Amino acid sequence: MAFDSTVGGASANSFVSVSDADTYFGERLGSDTWTTASTADREKALIMSSRYLDKLSYYGERKTDTQNLAFPRKYLPDPDPIGNYWDHLKTAGRGYLDEATIPDRVTYATCELSQKLLASNTVFDDPSLRQFKELQVEGVVKLVINSNSLDRVLDRNIKGFLSPLMESGGLGVRLRRG
Numbered sequence: 001m002a003f004d005s006t007v008g009g010a011s012a013n014s015f016v017s018v019s020d021a022d023t024y025f026g027e028r029l030g031s032d033t034w035t036t037a038s039t040a041d042r043e044k045a046l047i048m049s050s051r052y053l054d055k056l057s058y059y060g061e062r063k064t065d066t067q068n069l070a071f072p073r074k075y076l077p078d079p080d081p082i083g084n085y086w087d088h089l090k091t092a093g094r095g096y097l098d099e100a101t102i103p104d105r106v107t108y109a110t111c112e113l114s115q116k117l118l119a120s121n122t123v124f125d126d127p128s129l130r131q132f133k134e135l136q137v138e139g140v141v142k143l144v145i146n147s148n149s150l151d152r153v154l155d156r157n158i159k160g161f162l163s164p165l166m167e168s169g170g171l172g173v174r175l176r177r178g
Contacts, residue, residue, distance in 0.1 A: 003043040007102055008067045014046040015053065015071055015102050015110045021046060024111045033119045034111075045114035053110060057167045063099050071102045079105075079164030109161040116155075 005017040016024075018039060025031035034042065054069050060076035076097045097103050154162070 001047075003047065005046070007100070008063055008072050010066045010068055012068045014043070014050045015069060016046055016050070016107050016114075018042050018046065020107065021111050021114065024108065025115070031115065034115045037118050041118060042114070045117045046110060048117055049110045049113035052113065053106065053162070056162070058165050059167055060096070071106055072099050073097075074099045076103070076165060103165065105161040105165060109158045112158050112161070113154075116158075 001011075001013060003014060003018075004012045005014040005020075006012045021034070021042065025034040037045070050069060056070075058070055058073060058076065060073040062070060063072045063074050074096075076099070078095045078097050081095050
């Protein structure tokens with residue numbers, strides 16, 4: 001499958017183009033993993049990150065029935081509204097994000113997860129396989145955690161970008177048949 005970052009495209013497989021990701025990492029410290037990767041590996045990382053993030057449950061609904069990815073979305077509440085407040089407890093209406101674009105928060109999360117994938121190809125592996133180094137039941141229980149266990153796929157940085165856009169405060173994952 002060819003790399004396709006067309007916003008709302010029927011065959012899109014990435015939320016972010018390589019050039020937009022290059023711009024993002026050009027402004028970010030600690031981006032050597034990204035900048036030293038080949039273009040082909042950058043594309044693969046963006047595709048895998050988009051596939052993973054696409055499975056999460058977001059507010060709103062897809063803009064069209066023909067788009068391949070979860071974004072762009074209609075009725076996606078703006079988590080950072082400006083000037084819509086009546087007072088500190090009530091809002092006059094928060095407004096929605098632009099339904100013709102992919103939110104910056106999704107772009108940033110996709111880029112961060114892509115770099116994480118390039119740094120470690122085991123990010124998507126099953127953590128239960130490497131979580132425990134030793135489990136002993138002799139007296140009571142002795143449990144030794146594996147210091148080489150797998151990283152969390154969505155670390156605090158990535159969740160910080162996405163959680164305001166996600167249903168269940170970002171804790172839920174809706175499974176789809178597909």
